[in-house]
Amino acid sequence: MPQEIWDIVLPYLHAFKNVFSKALFNLHLEHKQWDHAIELLPDFAPSSCKVYSLALKEQDKLNAFLPQ
Numbered sequence: 001m002p003q004e005i006w007d008i009v010l011p012y013l014h015a016f017k018n019v020f021s022k023a024l025f026n027l028h029l030e031h032k033q034w035d036h037a038i039e040l041l042p043d044f045a046p047s048s049c050k051v052y053s054l055a056l057k058e059q060d061k062l063n064a065f066l067p068q
Contacts, residue, residue: 006014018024054062 006017
């Protein structure tokens with residue numbers, strides 16, 4: 001039996017129901033002249049790098065937590 005979403009969401013977030021409404025989800029913002037696609041170069045390959053460095057203890061905990 002599927003649960004209602006608001007049975008799962010924490011009570012203090014219930015005040016924001018309107019933000020997550022289906023009607024607002026389906027609304028599209030008006031197109032602006034500065035809205036544009038980001039064209040990547042044909043030979044672009046995403047790289048894997050750290051966004052920020054962690055202390056050694058934190059890095060060890062993260063490595064233990066994340067699957068390889």
